[in-house]
Structure formats: C-alpha cells, structure tokens
Amino acid sequence: MTRVKVRVPATSANLGPGFDVLGMALNLYNFIEMEATDGGLEIFVEGEGKGILPADSRSIVYEVAQKVFKTAGYSPRGIKITLTNSIPIARGLGSSAAALIGGAVAANELSGGKLSLEELINIASRMEGHPDNVVPAAVGGFTICINTEKDGIIFRKIDPPKVYAVAAVPFFELATKKARNVLPKMVSMGDAVFNIGRSSLLVYALQKGEFQLLKDVMQDRLHQPYRVSLVPGLEGVFEAALDAGALGVFLSGAGPTVIALVQEKDHIGRIKYSMKEAFSKHGVDCRLLELEPDAHGAVIMENDGGIV
Ligand code: HSE
Numbered sequence: 001m002t003r004v005k006v007r008v009p010a011t012s013a014n015l016g017p018g019f020d021v022l023g024m025a026l027n028l029y030n031f032i033e034m035e036a037t038d039g040g041l042e043i044f045v046e047g048e049g050k051g052i053l054p055a056d057s058r059s060i061v062y063e064v065a066q067k068v069f070k071t072a073g074y075s076p077r078g079i080k081i082t083l084t085n086s087i088p089i090a091r092g093l094g095s096s097a098a099a100l101i102g103g104a105v106a107a108n109e110l111s112g113g114k115l116s117l118e119e120l121i122n123i124a125s126r127m128e129g130h131p132d133n134v135v136p137a138a139v140g141g142f143t144i145c146i147n148t149e150k151d152g153i154i155f156r157k158i159d160p161p162k163v164y165a166v167a168a169v170p171f172f173e174l175a176t177k178k179a180r181n182v183l184p185k186m187v188s189m190g191d192a193v194f195n196i197g198r199s200s201l202l203v204y205a206l207q208k209g210e211f212q213l214l215k216d217v218m219q220d221r222l223h224q225p226y227r228v229s230l231v232p233g234l235e236g237v238f239e240a241a242l243d244a245g246a247l248g249v250f251l252s253g254a255g256p257t258v259i260a261l262v263q264e265k266d267h268i269g270r271i272k273y274s275m276k277e278a279f280s281k282h283g284v285d286c287r288l289l290e291l292e293p294d295a296h297g298a299v300i301m302e303n304d305g306g307i308v
Contacts, residue, residue: 001036001109001110001111001112001303001304002035002036002110002304003033003034003035003036003110003302003303003304004033004034004035004106004109004110004300004302004303004304005031005032005033005034005106005300005301005302005303006031006032006033006034006102006105006106006109006298006299006300006301007029007030007031007102007298007299007301008029008030008031008032008098008101008102008105008137008297008298008299009025009026009027009028009029009094009098009136009137009140009294009296009297009298010025010026010027010028010029010030010086010087010093010094010095010098010137010291010294011023011024011025011026011093011094011097011098011133011136011137011253012024012026012092012093012094012165012167012250012252012253012257012259013092013094013130013132013133013136013252013253013254014132014220014223014250014251014252014253015202015218015250016198016199016202016217016218016219016220016224016248016250016251017194017195017198017199017202017217017218017219017220017221017222018132018144018195018199018202019195019220019222019223020130020131020132021132021144021145021146021199022132022142022143022144022199022202022203023094023132023133023135023136023142023143023145024136024141024142024143024160024165024293025136025137025139025140025141025143025160025293025294025295025296025297026093026165026167026291026292026293026294027291027292027293027294028086028087028093028289028291029086029087029294030047030048030083030084030085030086030087030095030098030099030102031083031084031085031301032061032081032082032083032099032102032103032106033080033081033082033083033084033106034065034079034080034081034103034106034107034110035079035080035081035110036076036077036078036079036110037076037077037078037079037080038077038078039077039078040078041056041057041062041078041079041080042078042079042080042081043055043056043059043061043062043080043081043082043083044080044081044082044083045083045085046082046083046084046085047083047084047085047086048085048086048087048088048089048095049083049085049089049095050085052089053083053085053089059081060096060099060100060103060127061081061083061099061100061102061103061106062079062081062103063103063127064099064100064103064104064107064123064124064127065079065081065103065104065106065107065110066107067104067123067127068103068104068107068108068111068115068120068123069107069110069111071114071115071119071123072107072108072111072112072114072115073111073114074110074111074112074114076110081103083099088169088257089173090173090174090175090176091169091170091173091174091252091255091256091257092174092251092252092253092254092255092256092257093167093169093252093253093257094133094136094137094253096128096133096176097124097128097133097134097137098133098137100124100127100128100134101120101121101124101134101137101138101298102137102298103124104120104123104124105117105120105138105298105300106300108120109300109303117138117139118152118153120138121134121135121138121153121155122152122153124138125147125152125153130147131145131147131153131155132145132253133253134153135153135155135157136157136297137297137298138297138298139155139157139297139298140157140160140293140294140295140296140297141157141158141159141160141293141294141295141297142157142158142159142160142161142206142293143155143156143157143158144156144158144203158203158206158207159295160292160293160294160295161206161209161211161261161293162209163211163247163261163262163263163292163293164261164262164263164265164268164290164291164292165259165260165261165262165291165292165293166241166246166259166260166261166262166268166271166272166275166288166289166290166291167252167257167258167259167288167289167291168237168257168258168259168260168272168275168276168279168286168287168288169256169257169286169287169288169289170231170256170257170279170284170285170286171284171285171286171287172256172284173256174230174231174254174255174256176253176254178230179227179230179254179255180254182226182227182229182230183222183223183226183227184226187221187222191221191222192222194219194221195220195221195222198216198217198218198219198220199217201213201216201217202214202217202218205217211247211248211261211263212247214247214248214261215242215247215248217248218248218249218250220250223251223254224250224251227251227254227255230255230256231251231255231256231258231284232279232282232283232284233278233279233281233282233284234251234255234258236278236279236281236282237249237258237275237278237279238250238258239278240274240275240277240278241258241260241271241274241275241278242260243274244267244270244271244273244274244275245262245264245267245270245271246260246261246262246267246271247260247261247262247263248260248261249261256284258275260275268290272288272290275288276288
C-alpha cells in the first residue's frame with residue numbers, strides 16, 4: 001500500500017451532561033490523504049485551517065502517523081499528507097480528534113492494517129487527552145466511552161438518532177485548554193447526582209427515540225455553567241433555541257459552538273434565526289450549519305486498489 005484517503009466526521013462531545021463521556025458524529029467531514037514517498041515530508045492543508053495549521057513535523061496528523069508507524073513496525077522513506085478540511089478549528093466540533101483518528105486510520109492502512117480500531121482509538125485519545133470526540137469520529141453514531149486503567153478506552157455505539165443538529169458556530173475560536181481551565185477541580189455531590197441522572201436518561205432517550213425528554217436531560221452542572229463566561233450570550237441562545245421548538249440544546253464540546261437538536265425539518269429555519277439573533281444581542285456573529293448525525297465514523301475512501 002502506498003496511498004490512502006480517509007474521510008472522518010466532525011463530532012460533538014458532552015451533549016450537555018455527559019462531560020468527557022458522550023459524543024455524536026456529524027455529517028461534516030475532513031479528508032486525509034497519506035502517501036508513502038521516496039523521501040522527505042510534504043504537508044498540504046486546504047479548507048479550514050489553511051495557513052493556520054502547521055504544515056510540517058508539528059502537524060498532529062504527522063505526529064499520530066509516526067506513533068502508528070512505530071507501533072506497526074513500518075518506516076516509509078518519506079510521507080506526503082494532504083488535508084482537505086471542512087470542520088472549523090477550535091469551535092467544539094472535534095477538529096483535532098478528526099485529525100488524530102483520521103491520521104491514525106490512514107497511517108494504519110498504509111502500514112498494512114496491523115493495528116485494531118481499538119488500538120488506534122487509544123493512541124488518538126491519549127494524544128487528545130480525552131476520548132469523547134475520538135470515539136465517535138472513529139466509529140460514528142452516538143457513543144458512550146470510559147477510560148479504564150487496565151483496558152484503556154471501553155466504548156459502545158448506539159445508532160444515531162433521527163434528528164437534525166443545528167449548529168451555531170461563533171466566528172471566534174476557543175481553545176479546549178482554556179475552556180478546561182475554567183472548570184473546578186471539585187464538584188458537589190448534588191451536582192454530580194444532577195449530571196449522572198440526566199446523562200443516564202439521555203442515553204435512554206436517544207436510544208428509544210423519547211425525544212420529549214431531551215429538554216430536561218440535556219441540562220448540565222459540571223461544565224456549561226463555568227463556560228458561560230467564555231461564550232457571551234450562551235444562556236440566551238439556549239433559551240431562544242428551546243423557545244423556537246428545539247428538542248434540546250447544549251454547548252458542543254468545549255464550545256463555543258451551540259447545537260440544538262430538532263425533529264421537524266420545518267422548525268429548522270426558525271431555530272437558526274433565533275439562535276443567531278440571541279448571539280448577536282451579545283455582539284457574537286456566527287455561521288449556521290444544518291447537520292445530521294453520521295453513522296459511519298472514519299472511512300477509507302480510496303487506496304492503491306482504487307475507490308473502496
Ligand atoms: N469533553 C471535552 C470538554 C470535549 O468538554 O472539555 C472538548 O474537546
């Protein structure tokens with residue numbers, strides 16, 4: 001194998017109460033092409049992150065590829081990577097997880113497919129620091145994951161719910177590190193119980209299609225209240241989306257993107273308008289994306305043998 005092309009989806013982590021545990025893949029994609037060459041390193045970035053993401057050995061796609069090559073015992077003379085990105089950077093839509101798992105899957109295919117998807121997920125999650133974006137980017141759908149000392153990441157996937165995800169993506173970036181630094185080191189028993197209950201019922205609601213539960217079960221006390229200070233207008237956007245008919249609404253990952261889940265297609269226009277207006281009251285301009293859950297995760301699109 002000398003050449004491979006991988007498609008990898010955007011993801012939304014937490015979904016309200018499931019901090020660092022729940023995630024969902026969305027139908028917005030990055031493409032990673034990786035080729036073994038005669039020598040040197042070439043990296044090209046198109047689309048989101050062009051001129052911003054490092055196009056040299058600091059690229060996280062290259063870094064994860066190196067780890068996979070080493071584990072697989074493969075050493076290409078040179079490598080060419082072409083990234084064609086649609087996932088906005090540092091907006092809470094899993095761009096770094098997509099780069100890491102997409103890069104890991106591509107590198108694994110190039111080195112003969114020696115590592116399992118679980119091994120790739122563990123490598124990418126260790127680099128990312130938490131698994132809740134990496135897992136849905138790898139396998140698609142709605143996912144639940146835990147990190148264990150002995151067995152690494154354990155996860156399960158539920159078929160994605162039949163809903164639309166309206167994403168209000170502010171024009172400003174928010175680094176995950178900054179958004180994690182505002183979180184407390186300790187939380188109260190009351191807040192922990194508040195989230196455990198909602199997170200558990202959220203899994204049930206999405207699995208059974210009991211969407212009327214989402215408004216309540218997407219509430220959170222572990223991260224969103226602390227991140228309000230970093231996303232001007234957050235509470236107003238939540239309220240506006242619910243008033244306009246959203247099933248549930250949450251800060252996507254570490255933010256600043258807000259996602260409203262919607263059942264009826266003809267509610268989407270009204271919800272988009274109300275989220276944009278609520279953000280603009282706080283001087284925040286945003287773009288609006290109409291997305292749907294992705295069921296597949298990272299997919300090998302092409303290799304030496306042609307279209308897969
Ligand atoms: N669970 C993570 C957080 C997702 O909220 O910080 C961000 O990548």
